[in-house]
Amino acid sequence: MTSRKANAAARHLVLLLHAHLPDCRRPDEPDSLEETWFFGALMESYLPIARMLERLEREGIAVRLTLSLSPTLICMLQDPALRDRFRRRLAATEQLARRDAREAQCQLRHVAEWHAGFFQEIGRFFDQQCGGDLLRFFGQQHAAGRLELATTAATHAFLPAHQAHPARVRAQIGVGLDVFFKAFGFRPDFFWLPECGYYPGLDDILASFGVRAFALESHGITRARPPPSSGRTPIRCPSGILALGRDTELSRLVWSAPGGYPGHPDYREFHRDRIHTVDEAALTACLGGTARRLPTGLKYWRVTGPHQEKAWYDPAAAAGRACEHAKDFLQRLGAAPEGHGIWFVPFDAELFGHWWFEGPIWLEELFRLLPHEPRIAAETVTPAVEASTAHVGRPAPSSWGEAGDYSYWINSDTAWLYPQLDETARRFEALLARFGHEAPAGLAGRTLRQASRTLLLAQASDWPFLIRAGTAREAAVAQVGGLLSRCARLCDELEAGAPTEATLRRCESLDRAFPSLDLRHFQPRSGW
Amino acid sequence: MASKRTENAGGTSGRESTKPPSPSSDLRLQVIPVDPHRLFCSWWVGPEAIEGARALCPEAAGDARLTLRILDLDKGPAGGPEAYVREDFPVGAGWQERFFSLRQPGGLVAGALGVKDADGNFLPFLTSLSVTLPEAPATLPATEPPLPDPVQECVVPAEEKPAAIADPGPVEPPVAPAPPPAATPTGPSLDEFAILRSLVRIEGLAPELCRLPDLSPEPDFSPSPTATRRTPGPGLVPATPILDERGVVMSTLAAQLSQHSIDRNTAVASPPNGQQSAAAIGSGASSFRLASQVGAHGNGAPMRLSTTLVISGRVGPGHRLRMGNQEIELRADGGFTCQRHLESFPSGWSILLQLADQAATEETPSFELLSRLPDAGAVLTLDSYVEIEGELLDPSYRSYLPRGVNVDAAGRFRVVRHVPPGALFLPHLVLIATPAAP
Numbered sequence: 024m025t026s027r028k029a030n031a032a033a034r035h036l037v038l039l040l041h042a043h044l045p046d047c048r049r050p051d052e053p054d055s056l057e058e059t060w061f062f063g064a065l066m067e068s069y070l071p072i073a074r075m076l077e078r079l080e081r082e083g084i085a086v087r088l089t090l091s092l093s094p095t096l097i098c099m100l101q102d103p104a105l106r107d108r109f110r111r112r113l114a115a116t117e118q119l120a121r122r123d124a125r126e127a128q129c130q131l132r133h134v135a136e137w138h139a140g141f142f143q144e145i146g147r148f149f150d151q152q153c154g155g156d157l158l159r160f161f162g163q164q165h166a167a168g169r170l171e172l173a174t175t176a177a178t179h180a181f182l183p184a185h186q187a188h189p190a191r192v193r194a195q196i197g198v199g200l201d202v203f204f205k206a207f208g209f210r211p212d213f214f215w216l217p218e219c220g221y222y223p224g225l226d227d228i229l230a231s232f233g234v235r236a237f238a239l240e241s242h243g244i245t246r247a248r249p250p251p252s253s254g255r256t257p258i259r260c261p262s263g264i265l266a267l268g269r270d271t272e273l274s275r276l277v278w279s280a281p282g283g284y285p286g287h288p289d290y291r292e293f294h295r296d297r298i299h300t301v302d303e304a305a306l307t308a309c310l311g312g313t314a315r316r317l318p319t320g321l322k323y324w325r326v327t328g329p330h331q332e333k334a335w336y337d338p339a340a341a342a343g344r345a346c347e348h349a350k351d352f353l354q355r356l357g358a359a360p361e362g363h364g365i366w367f368v369p370f371d372a373e374l375f376g377h378w379w380f381e382g383p384i385w386l387e388e389l390f391r392l393l394p395h396e397p398r399i400a401a402e403t404v405t406p407a408v409e410a411s412t413a414h415v416g417r418p419a420p421s422s423w424g425e426a427g428d429y430s431y432w433i434n435s436d437t438a439w440l441y442p443q444l445d446e447t448a449r450r451f452e453a454l455l456a457r458f459g460h461e462a463p464a465g466l467a468g469r470t471l472r473q474a475s476r477t478l479l480l481a482q483a484s485d486w487p488f489l490i491r492a493g494t495a496r497e498a499a500v501a502q503v504g505g506l507l508s509r510c511a512r513l514c515d516e517l518e519a520g521a522p523t524e525a526t527l528r529r530c531e532s533l534d535r536a537f538p539s540l541d542l543r544h545f546q547p548r549s550g551w
Numbered sequence: 552m553a554s555k556r557t558e559n560a561g562g563t564s565g566r567e568s569t570k571p572p573s574p575s576s577d578l579r580l581q582v583i584p585v586d587p588h589r590l591f592c593s594w595w596v597g598p599e600a601i602e603g604a605r606a607l608c609p610e611a612a613g614d615a616r617l618t619l620r621i622l623d624l625d626k627g628p629a630g631g632p633e634a635y636v637r638e639d640f641p642v643g644a645g646w647q648e649r650f651f652s653l654r655q656p657g658g659l660v661a662g663a664l665g666v667k668d669a670d671g672n673f674l675p676f677l678t679s680l681s682v683t684l685p686e687a688p689a690t691l692p693a694t695e696p697p698l699p700d701p702v703q704e705c706v707v708p709a710e711e712k713p714a715a716i717a718d719p720g721p722v723e724p725p726v727a728p729a730p731p732p733a734a735t736p737t738g739p740s741l742d743e744f745a746i747l748r749s750l751v752r753i754e755g756l757a758p759e760l761c762r763l764p765d766l767s768p769e770p771d772f773s774p775s776p777t778a779t780r781r782t783p784g785p786g787l788v789p790a791t792p793i794l795d796e797r798g799v800v801m802s803t804l805a806a807q808l809s810q811h812s813i814d815r816n817t818a819v820a821s822p823p824n825g826q827q828s829a830a831a832i833g834s835g836a837s838s839f840r841l842a843s844q845v846g847a848h849g850n851g852a853p854m855r856l857s858t859t860l861v862i863s864g865r866v867g868p869g870h871r872l873r874m875g876n877q878e879i880e881l882r883a884d885g886g887f888t889c890q891r892h893l894e895s896f897p898s899g900w901s902i903l904l905q906l907a908d909q910a911a912t913e914e915t916p917s918f919e920l921l922s923r924l925p926d927a928g929a930v931l932t933l934d935s936y937v938e939i940e941g942e943l944l945d946p947s948y949r950s951y952l953p954r955g956v957n958v959d960a961a962g963r964f965r966v967v968r969h970v971p972p973g974a975l976f977l978p979h980l981v982l983i984a985t986p987a988a989p
Binding site: 442 | 579581582583584585586587589591593650659679680681682683684685686687688
């Protein structure tokens with residue numbers, strides 16, 4: 024590959040995008056906030072990133088990118104009914120943009136037309152290039168060596184909160200790896216720790232599953248015992264697995280809310296959506312008679328400045344700015360003091376496109392520029408970390424949360440959740456033990472499997488995150504409350520020895536993740 | 552407590568053979584690390600466990616306290632059992648959950664619940680699994696200068712919620728005059744903290760309120776349950792037992808409130824004139840002030856609460872309704888109102904809705920599930936709320952009540968909070984009863 028530079032002095036840049044959404048399918052709720060999260064991420068992030076990869080491949084430009092896909096996201100991308108609902112949502116969004124283009128004044132017409140074209144192209148790419156199967160597209164990119172695919176825990180549970188129960192951690196990891204294997208036909212080398220949450224001993228569990236590398240927040244490396252000479256030096260844990268630290272300085276150029284690239288006045292304003300001003304007639308005509316006022320993805324304004332008045336979005340100016348910022352990023356990386364190691368910059372995939380609309384353009388320009396930058400070689404994560412000289416040590420317990428510890432997920436707002444999760448898990452584990460190593464057949468077996476599915480979904484880190492962040496607090500409480508309630512109901516019936524088809528069918532219709540879930544992952548192992 | 556029976560064991564070594572005082576189902580302990588200095592612990596010590604502890608150490612009389620000991624598992628055995636002891640916290644029985652601030656950061660720790668007597672002898676009867684406290688980023692000077700921000704002129708604000716999902720805001724019913732005190736009930740008393748915790752989830756109760764000190768009944772390890780227990784007088788439901796140890800209140804409150812700041816021991820050990828370290832004043836002054844307030848009002852609990860869950864609604868034709876095992880009487884138009892005094896643990900309630908002529912297997916399992924049915928509104932409409940009647944015993948707690956709540960001259964108030972289904976049907980709802988005083 025052209026991007027592989029033999030130059031030993033080259034600094035390795037490892038870009039990783041972590042794509043994750045909680046399982047948010049609501050087949051019985053036509054306009055749910057939760058499915059809107061998925062539609063928004065798909066139309067603004069996942070598909071634009073895939074389009075970027077396809078375009079660069081067509082032009083013969085080398086790409087080295089790592090993409091982590093969470094198991095819940097994989098399950099949703101595999102769901103044909105959800106794909107159909109996405110197509111309808113995409114068509115409605117495009118229709119609303121075209122309506123705006125017909126009826127609006129000059130400047131708005133221009134930006135509305137541009138949005139209509141953008142979403143039309145996204146739809147065409149989804150159906151014609153991907154055949155409606157984005158996972159297959161990513162699998163092909165992996166096979167071509169352009170993408171390294173990775174995954175994470177089954178429902179993105181914050182694993183340090185469950186560290187006292189290794190069987191629960193094992194179930195999250197084992198089920199997650201199974202989902203990935205069934206989707207792509209191979210086991211990933213790299214495992215993304217949800218929220219970079221690490222505690223001593225987690226590496227042993229990962230290693231037992233054959234994982235070769237994982238990532239940490241930077242102080243997980245710099246405070247390792249013994250500490251390495253640099254935060255960019257991978258650590259080889261006693262279990263043999265490799266750990267890589269996030270480069271906070273480089274990441275900050277993109278992540279920083281007050282000073283990162285996405286805050287530039289030329290970029291599209293995330294916070295002002297067309298839905299806030301659309302009239303009922305347009306809402307009904309394009310999004311259906313029962314449509315709720317949820318974000319459409321049509322954002323016609325640019326950041327402009329910190330004040331409320333926003334100027335119209337100029338797609339060409341924004342694209343130009345993204346290219347400039349890509350150049351700036353490489354210049355800063357090239358100008359950094361000499362040193363060995365890996366410049367590892369992981370981001371949430373949804374940042375690129377959904378939050379920072381021009382993020383995929385920035386990324387594309389980065390890959391266009393990289394072949395011309397002799398000091399920097401892009402690489403995917405596992406080859407990069409395995410080619411580096413590793414320091415032997417034990418990483419420090421850490422996360423990439425606000426304070427670098429676990430408090431973003433375990434705090435006074437969310438603490439109520441953990442005893443409930445623990446109690447629900449205990450009931451499930453007692454039932455599992457009652458049935459022994461062989462999963463029961465028939466209705467009881469299905470009910471037990473459904474209980475495990477619901478329990479995993481309740482453990483997602485998304486619920487405490489959303490509660491703590493306050494952005495969708497009520498929705499998160501309702502989601503996790505419903506999951507715990509359904510799991511309790513299933514356990515009730517199993518404990519009474521009287522599972523019912525009616526309960527089971529209802530629960531199966533609501534919580535559909537992991538259709539071929541293997542209960543053996545929940546069995547405790549000796550030695551833990 | 553005689554030392555010959557209770558080695559002052561800090562760790563699990565030497566204590567593993569200790570027979571639990573009751574069936575394990577009556578004891579729970581979960582320890583979760585939060586930050587380098589803090590743990591979140593939840594535990595359940597039921598009546599059987601307390602009875603078992605009494606049986607195990609009958610001479611303990613009233614001087615032994617239920618204690619959570621934090622064990623330092625990084626310490627080697629060479630230092631003897633004492634080496635394992637990191638800190639002790641007096642705690643309450645029943646269902647409890649609290650944050651604990653530790654003096655020493657980091658390390659591999661575990662919790663041990665046990666009984667500690669006045670001589671410091673500790674008899675553990677349940678040990679948690681071990682966990683590792685996280686580490687904060689190093690504060691060492693950076694080896695490289697930070698990269699300047701690429702964009703200076705703009706600030707990206709936090710994501711705004713679309714109007715469609717904005718919080719509806721508190722729904723305050725018309726304020727009714729405070730009711731007269733009810734007769735002393737004969738049923739079990741309430742754990743108002745559990746209810747308050749639930750209410751915080753339900754909507755907007757001041758967070759400070761749910762971090763009140765640990766006012767649940769201290770277990771009494773005397774041989775006779777009636778020997779030393781103080782019986783509340785008549786009045787509202789004796790939700791809050793009388794505390795008998797000021798130090799427990801002080802330390803617990805400080806630990807509960809010092810989320811980000813004040814060191815537990817600084818608060819407890821501070822002299823009455825309020826002299827504290829500059830760091831404590833800078834970061835935790837408000838916590839300390841509140842601790843002082845509680846200390847000032849002595850041994851009494853700050854408020855009493857009586858809480859009722861009221862569910863009213865209407866059922867479509869051809870249905871009948873049960874709450875738990877109880878059939879709900881329906882009016883001719885399908886309307887109904889039912890009440891539950893919130894008192895039992897661990898019981899969440901399923902509201903079962905059945906078509907009158909259908910077999911049980913056809914039932915819709917619960918309202919939570921029902922709520923997702925497309926025609927749920929036609930089958931059942933519900934309006935649930937929690938009604939709290941309270942009495943402020945300490946006026947300084949007035950400021951922690953939700954805004955808009957009227958308190959009469961006698962300190963009585965009434966709060967009504969609507970309950971969304973997701974909160975109502977959380978398993979257990981953390982509604983906890985403690986045994987009524989005999």
